[in-house]
Amino acid sequence: MIYPLIPLFLVGVLGAPTLALGxxxxxxxxxxxxxSAISGTISDRSGKRVAFVRWGxxxxxxxxxxxxxxxxxxxxxxxxxxxxxxxxxRGSPRDVLIADxxxxxxxxxxxxxxxxMDTAGALVGVLIAAGCLWLLQLENLETVYRTIFAISAVLAxxxxxxxxxxxxxxxxxASLEEEPAQKPTFRVAIQGLxxxxxxxxxxxxxxxxxxxxxxxxxxxxxxxxxxxxxxVLIYALYNLSYSMCSFSxxxxxxxxxxxxxxxxxxxxxxxxxxxxxxxxxxxxxILFGVYGLYMALTEGVSKALIVDCVPAHKKGTAxxxxxxxxxxxxxSSNIIAGYLWDSVGKSAPFWVGSLSAVVAILTVLFSGRLTxxxxxxxx
Numbered sequence: 001m002i003y004p005l006i007p008l009f010l011v012g013v014l015g016a017p018t019l020a021l022g023x024x025x026x027x028x029x030x031x032x033x034x035x036s037a038i039s040g041t042i043s044d045r046s047g048k049r050v051a052f053v054r055w056g057x058x059x060x061x062x063x064x065x066x067x068x069x070x071x072x073x074x075x076x077x078x079x080x081x082x083x084x085x086x087x088x089x090r091g092s093p094r095d096v097l098i099a100d101x102x103x104x105x106x107x108x109x110x111x112x113x114x115x116x117m118d119t120a121g122a123l124v125g126v127l128i129a130a131g132c133l134w135l136l137q138l139e140n141l142e143t144v145y146r147t148i149f150a151i152s153a154v155l156a157x158x159x160x161x162x163x164x165x166x167x168x169x170x171x172x173x174a175s176l177e178e179e180p181a182q183k184p185t186f187r188v189a190i191q192g193l194x195x196x197x198x199x200x201x202x203x204x205x206x207x208x209x210x211x212x213x214x215x216x217x218x219x220x221x222x223x224x225x226x227x228x229x230x231x232v233l234i235y236a237l238y239n240l241s242y243s244m245c246s247f248s249x250x251x252x253x254x255x256x257x258x259x260x261x262x263x264x265x266x267x268x269x270x271x272x273x274x275x276x277x278x279x280x281x282x283x284x285x286i287l288f289g290v291y292g293l294y295m296a297l298t299e300g301v302s303k304a305l306i307v308d309c310v311p312a313h314k315k316g317t318a319x320x321x322x323x324x325x326x327x328x329x330x331x332s333s334n335i336i337a338g339y340l341w342d343s344v345g346k347s348a349p350f351w352v353g354s355l356s357a358v359v360a361i362l363t364v365l366f367s368g369r370l371t372x373x374x375x376x377x378x379x
């Protein structure tokens with residue numbers, strides 16, 4: 001609900017430089033990555049997932065409230081950090097709950113279904129924001145933005161309330177018997193993940209250096225002439241495309257292999273980012289629509305791919321380290337994108353992103369990942 005408005009609020013209302021936007025989004029993703037690794041590892045050790053999920057949906061209420069009263073970009077940074085701290089807490093344990101609920105040969109379908117429903121919720125939120133912009137047609141956009149941020153904080157209570165209907169499975173602690181009796185350190189936690197996991201993680205991290213925050217796409221939309229309402233609507237179009245394609249993409253990955261689907265998504269990403277560098281106010285609508293397809297082909301499928309590579313009792317740790325690696329890579333890519341926008345030109349971040357995506361695809365091809373399906377570990 002608030003995501004498409006944060007770049008406009010930061011740059012247009014608070015007067016923050018684009019580098020500050022890159023810093024905020026980079027730090028936000030780094031916080032998600034760090035907390036995902038910690039929560040994933042601890043939830044593997046304890047066998048408890050739901051407590052992390054509940055805290056993960058509770059903290060963003062405070063984060064959104066702080067953003068609604070922010071008077072400087074530094075205050076937005078604090079609010080965004082708290083919000084993303086919660087996201088990091090819930091991500092890995094929630095994904096393990098999903099993975100444990102289905103047989104291994106339907107993981108892609110399960111994660112695709114999750115992305116479809118999650119993004120459908122995001123679509124509703126974006127449409128609520130668009131409705132608020134249309135109803136609150138005030139000359140002072142700052143008041144409109146702050147009102148929407150405040151409403152989002154109130155609605156966030158719904159996520160927290162729903163989490164109390166979820167319970168830990170009875171069998172969640174059974175996998176703990178498989179853990180070696182060693183001192184519970186992070187070094188011990190990552191043992192046994194296997195070579196396939198680390199190779200897969202390395203390739204996914206290469207692409208992460210290309211993948212700067214979507215906030216730059218939204219800022220680009222405003223830069224080519226879209227109004228605040230149009231920026232929100234174009235983000236709704238992206239969410240609609242993402243939601244509609246996620247389930248089918250997950251099923252295709254179960255049938256044809258994860259890497260083929262992910263590589264196709266990365267190719268689409270490279271084309272979209274090259275298009276963003278030269279787009280206008282009309283063509284950008286097509287780019288955002290297709291961008292949702294890229295997300296559907298990669299987001300849920302990547303999680304299924306990672307889970308395929310590891311033993312059952314290492315799922316939380318494996319997903320958490322994935323989040324951490326991608327987040328740390330994104331920290332660099334976001335800061336670089338903000339610098340390029342301010343210092344080189346507004347199209348520069350998109351040319352760099354497109355080229356980096358091509359490098360990631362070549363890495364997959366030369367590593368031979370496309371020649372076979374991911375190995376599914378059932379033990």
